[in-house]
Structures are given as structure tokens and as C-alpha cells.
Amino acid sequence: MDRLQAMQVYCRIIELGGFGKAADALSLPRASVSLAIQQLESHLGMQLLQRTTRRVRATLEGQRYYQRCQQLLADLDDLESEVAARDGGPRGVLRVDLPAAFGCRWVVPHLADFYARYPNMQLDLGFNDRHVHLQREGVDCALRAGTVGDPGLVARPVARVPQLTCASPGYLARHGTPQRWEALQHGHLMVNFPASNGQYFPLVFERGAKPVQVSLPGVISVDNADAYVGAAVAGFGLVQLPRYHVEQALEAGSLVPVLPALPVPHWPIAVVYPPHRHHSPRLRVFIDWVLQRVAIEAGQGAALLPC
The missing domain is CATH 1.10.10.10 (Winged helix-like DNA-binding domain superfamily/Winged helix DNA-binding domain)
Structure with a gap:
């Protein structure tokens, strides 16, 4: 045997x-x-x-x-x-799961730089807006948005992403443009996006020491960031999401900010991995590279902030 x-x-x-x-x-x-x-x-x-x-x-x-x-x-x-890293750097396959929109915007365009530094590595990238089970699905690490609630994983903060609340002009023409968050409770809808706990993400606003959470009814639920934006553009309700993901819709006027004076908490991004992977050279160089990319993007004034 x-x-x-x-x-x-x-x-x-x-x-x-x-x-x-x-x-x-x-x-x-x-x-x-x-x-x-x-x-x-x-x-x-x-x-x-x-x-x-x-x-x-x-x-x-x-x-x-x-x-x-x-x-x-x-x-x-x-x-x-x-x-092996003593002769040409880390080598082998690193399996990484990424939030779809974040990965496509902030990771994929810069992979040539990663491979220039680590030519003997191979990245096996998955793009999901759901939380994969790392061990069950054979994933070495994942970039996750929001609060990391799995105590069995190590979480290292990577970035903070500014967010905003928005809706389509057509939706606001039908339901009115709220001037205060309390007005949302009267006749407004939201596009539902499922959280890992089986509930839907609420709208969250910074107001004093304690954030205000607002849950509204909705007629549509989606589990993909692009579909989330598309549902908002189609007039199905309010959404909260990273500013970078709706820049084109804002410029085109198909979405407009709602309650712009009421800030939304930043969207945290963390890399998570099982504790037993802590000493992996492949994992270490990937995390260091992601942190460097975040610092570069922040220095260029992008809508991405280091932790």
C-alpha cells in the first residue's frame, strides 16, 4: 500500500x-x-x-x-x-476563488505582472459570488467580501472598497426619491442579494456610532454582481454596491446615487485560507502580491483602499 x-x-x-x-x-x-x-x-x-x-x-x-x-x-x-523555491521561486498550482466582479476588475488585468515574478507557478482561478467551501472544493484560498464568519479559516484583511446606494431614474420616478433613510420604509423596494447565512443583505448606512440597517421587500433576488447591477438598471429597486462596479452606469445615467449625503460603510475584502496552509510559499507570495496591487491602485487614486 x-x-x-x-x-x-x-x-x-x-x-x-x-x-x-x-x-x-x-x-x-x-x-x-x-x-x-x-x-x-x-x-x-x-x-x-x-x-x-x-x-x-x-x-x-x-x-x-x-x-x-x-x-x-x-x-x-x-x-x-x-x-523548489530556492531554485527559481515557488512552483506548482495555487487554487484561488475570487468574487467575480472584483477578480475581473482588480486581479485578472495584472496577472502578467504576477507571472513575470513567479513564472513557475500556475493559478487556478474560480470566479464566484457565493462562498465556496475551501476544503470540500479543493481551494487553497479565497478573496471574500464582507464579514468573514467562518471561525475555521484564517482571515487577512486586504482592502476596503467605497460603496454607494443607487437606483434607476425610472424606479425613482415611480417610487419617489427619498431624502431621509426613514423614507425608505414607505413604499420602496430593494434588489435582494443572498448572504451566506441564508438571509438577504440589508441596506446599511453610517449614522452616528451605530450603523443603521434597513431591510426592504423585493420582487427579485440575484446571486451575481452583474445581475445585481442589471436588476437595478431595469428598475427593480435600490442597491448598495462598490462604486467601481457602477461607474459606467452612473456616467450613462442609467443609475443615479440615492441618499448621497448618507455614507455607506466600506466593503471589506479579506483573503481566507485554512490554518494548515499558513506556511505555504505559494500562498504567501500570492497574498503579498495582492497587497502590493491594492497599494498601487490606492496610490493611483482608484476606488480601492488598503486595510
Whole structure:
């Protein structure tokens, strides 16, 4: 039995929730995956997995073994990457998940600079406006907007993004232009955007020491930043979002600011990653590069502020 490969197989089964998914992720036959687990359980003299017709999950002993395997495999990967970094810098694949609009605006245009510095690295980028499960989906780190609520992840602040409240002229012609936040409670709508807790993000305004949160009814819900802007332009309600994402709509007049004298809290961006990835050379250079890009953009007067 190749114990290292068996540990890798076991971790992927736990993270992906099934033998078939692990086999696909590792490009192995399913029979090889099943055999590796049988041999591993026999070697350890314990049952690691509980199998039902619907799901596979770790036993109590299996969960403890998974946590140690996860750390050992991460340490081995980091060691190999660190040794390789002495000859040409970090190498290998780093899987990163990004908010779609933020990634397209602030990361993708500057990737040539990243590869010029680290030619032996490969970035596998995903663009999502939902929060992916890093370990289950095989992601090394993610840039996340808003408050990071997962205590199982390390969060490092990266940037703050100015926001504003806006709506279409057609919407305001039908519902009126509010002069105070209290007026929003009388006949106004918002475009709903789901948060990670299953609720919708409220409108938030800075007013004194404690921000004011306003939740309004809506007739449409979207889970994509471009669709969020599109729904506002179509007149479905008020939205709050980064200024950079609506610059063209503001210039075209298809969206206009609402309650401009009432500031909106900045939108925080953080990079999150599992604790066991803390020493990864690939992760360190990527985070440092993102922080440098934020500083450069802020110095050029862009709508991006360093933390």
C-alpha cells in the first residue's frame, strides 16, 4: 500500500463527500480508491468511514485521522514548494476563488505582472459570488467580501472598497426619491442579494456610532454582481454596491446615487485560507502580491483602499 497516496485519497473523500468524486478529482479508477481505503483501514485497525447509500462521512476516529493527515500532507506540500523555491521561486498550482466582479476588475488585468515574478507557478482561478467551501472544493484560498464568519479559516484583511446606494431614474420616478433613510420604509423596494447565512443583505448606512440597517421587500433576488447591477438598471429597486462596479452606469445615467449625503460603510475584502496552509510559499507570495496591487491602485487614486 502506498500510504501517502492512501492518505491523499482519504482526505479527498472527506472533502468531496464521496468515493466517485474523489476518484474523479485524483484521476484514479474508483476501484483503486476503494482498495486504498480498505487497505488503510486494515493497516490502522479501525473504521475511518461510515458508508450509506446517500453519503460517506468520517467516524469520530476517522475525523481525528483526517485532521492529522490534512496537516501532514500540507506540511509535505509546503516543504517541497519551499525546497523548489530556492531554485527559481515557488512552483506548482495555487487554487484561488475570487468574487467575480472584483477578480475581473482588480486581479485578472495584472496577472502578467504576477507571472513575470513567479513564472513557475500556475493559478487556478474560480470566479464566484457565493462562498465556496475551501476544503470540500479543493481551494487553497479565497478573496471574500464582507464579514468573514467562518471561525475555521484564517482571515487577512486586504482592502476596503467605497460603496454607494443607487437606483434607476425610472424606479425613482415611480417610487419617489427619498431624502431621509426613514423614507425608505414607505413604499420602496430593494434588489435582494443572498448572504451566506441564508438571509438577504440589508441596506446599511453610517449614522452616528451605530450603523443603521434597513431591510426592504423585493420582487427579485440575484446571486451575481452583474445581475445585481442589471436588476437595478431595469428598475427593480435600490442597491448598495462598490462604486467601481457602477461607474459606467452612473456616467450613462442609467443609475443615479440615492441618499448621497448618507455614507455607506466600506466593503471589506479579506483573503481566507485554512490554518494548515499558513506556511505555504505559494500562498504567501500570492497574498503579498495582492497587497502590493491594492497599494498601487490606492496610490493611483482608484476606488480601492488598503486595510
